[in-house]
Amino acid sequence: MQIRVKDCLINYIQYGKGKDIILLHGWGQNIEMMKPLGNPLSTNYRVTIIDFPGFGESEEPKTAWTIDDYSEMLEIIVKELKIKKPIVMGHSFGGRVAIRYSANNNIEKLVLFGSPCIRLQKELPLKVRILKKLKTLPGMNNIGEYMKKYIGSRDYKAASPMMREILVNTVNEDLSEYATKIEEPTILIWGDNDQEASLEEAKMLEQILPDGALIVLPGTHYAYLENLNQVLNIINSFLGGK
Numbered sequence: 001m002q003i004r005v006k007d008c009l010i011n012y013i014q015y016g017k018g019k020d021i022i023l024l025h026g027w028g029q030n031i032e033m034m035k036p037l038g039n040p041l042s043t044n045y046r047v048t049i050i051d052f053p054g055f056g057e058s059e060e061p062k063t064a065w066t067i068d069d070y071s072e073m074l075e076i077i078v079k080e081l082k083i084k085k086p087i088v089m090g091h092s093f094g095g096r097v098a099i100r101y102s103a104n105n106n107i108e109k110l111v112l113f114g115s116p117c118i119r120l121q122k123e124l125p126l127k128v129r130i131l132k133k134l135k136t137l138p139g140m141n142n143i144g145e146y147m148k149k150y151i152g153s154r155d156y157k158a159a160s161p162m163m164r165e166i167l168v169n170t171v172n173e174d175l176s177e178y179a180t181k182i183e184e185p186t187i188l189i190w191g192d193n194d195q196e197a198s199l200e201e202a203k204m205l206e207q208i209l210p211d212g213a214l215i216v217l218p219g220t221h222y223a224y225l226e227n228l229n230q231v232l233n234i235i236n237s238f239l240g241g242k
Contacts, residue, residue, distance in 0.1 A: 002057075005076045006069070011057035012050045012077070016042030019108070020086040022078070023049045024094030026114075027167070028158065030056030036228055037089065041235070048081065050074075052094070054163045064165035067173055071100040078105070087239060090115055091224060092196065096175060102186075103178035110186040111235060113224040116197040117175045117205045179208050186212040187238055189231060191223030 003010050013031060021041055023034035031049045038047040051058040053065065053073065061069070074097060078086065087109045090098035095115020102110050159167055186209050190202040199216065206214040215234060219226035 003077060003080055005073050005080075007062045008053040008059045008073075010050060010053060010059070010073070010077070012048060013038075014046065014048045014081065016045055016047045018045040020083045021045045021047050022074070022083070022086045022088050023047065024074075024088070024090035024098055025049075025052065025055070026092030026094055028055065029091075032056075033091070033225075034089075034094075036225060037232070037235075040232055045087070045239075048077075048083065048086075050077065052097075054160075054166065060160065060162055061166065062162075064162065064169055066166075066169045067096060067100045067175070070097045070170070071104075074101045075105060087111070089113070089235075092116070092221065093170065096170065099175050099182070100178050102184065103181040107184050109184055109239065110182060111238070112186065112188050112205075114190055114194050114197045114202075114221045115188070115205075116201055117179050118201050118208075176208055179205060180210070182212075183210050185238070187234070188212060188214045189224055189234065190214060190216050191219035191221060191226070192216050193219060194221045194223065196221040 001012055001014065003012065011031070015038075021038075023038050025031065025033045030051050034049045038049050041047055052070065054060045077083075085106050085108050088098045088102055088107050089111040090096070091113040092115055095112040096117065098110060098112060099115065099117055101107075188202050188206055188209075190197070190199060192199060194202075202214050202216075206212045217223045217227045217230065224231050
């Protein structure tokens with residue numbers, strides 16, 4: 001199914017019956033990454049999974065969207081689909097959108113999987129520091145393209161020009177202020193070996209959430225899939241024991 005929001009035609013699926021659950025995938029992913037959660041949950045809930053603009057079968061934004069734009073998109077979809085007080089779940093980038101959305105909208109509960117919220121300052125690798133220094137020297141302006149090609153993140157290298165702008169807009173914003181406004185019960189499900197969103201960030205996020213609890217599982221940034229049955233048991237218990 002598709003719906004037009006802002007400047008994009010957005011692909012989504014909706015199935016099951018009951019209270020509403022919205023599932024939001026990570027950067028570079030699509031609906032398929034959330035189906036392992038959505039399919040079993042649809043037995044007791046109405047599940048909506050969205051292809052974020054720029055991913056899956058959704059159109060790419062025509063302007064460089066921000067986290068605010070993605071949150072506004074979700075607000076419009078919730079209204080258009082007549083979803084009331086949803087349970088929101090997000091992985092990674094989807095979790096960042098979920099944090100921004102949940103800070104200002106009526107939700108029932110929130111589940112975040114490896115969702116970086118607080119941006120920690122990290123020392124740049126030596127080669128990055130050298131190239132950044134070289135860029136400031138006379139006649140070295142073109143080294144910027146070299147830097148993008150060779151030292152950009154995997155996500156940055158794989159993205160189109162527009163999605164690169166969006167990645168820059170959305171990846172660095174600290175969402176702490178929004179997290180402190182989320183009063184609804186929230187659980188954080190994190191892999192103990194997550195290299196994309198550190199466990200340190202998870203612990204800090206737990207502390208600033210008014211009603212948050214961190215659950216650490218063995219695994220990587222995709223611990224929610226690596227421990228799928230356990231995660232489903234945790235979610236079902238959190239949502240009311242179904």
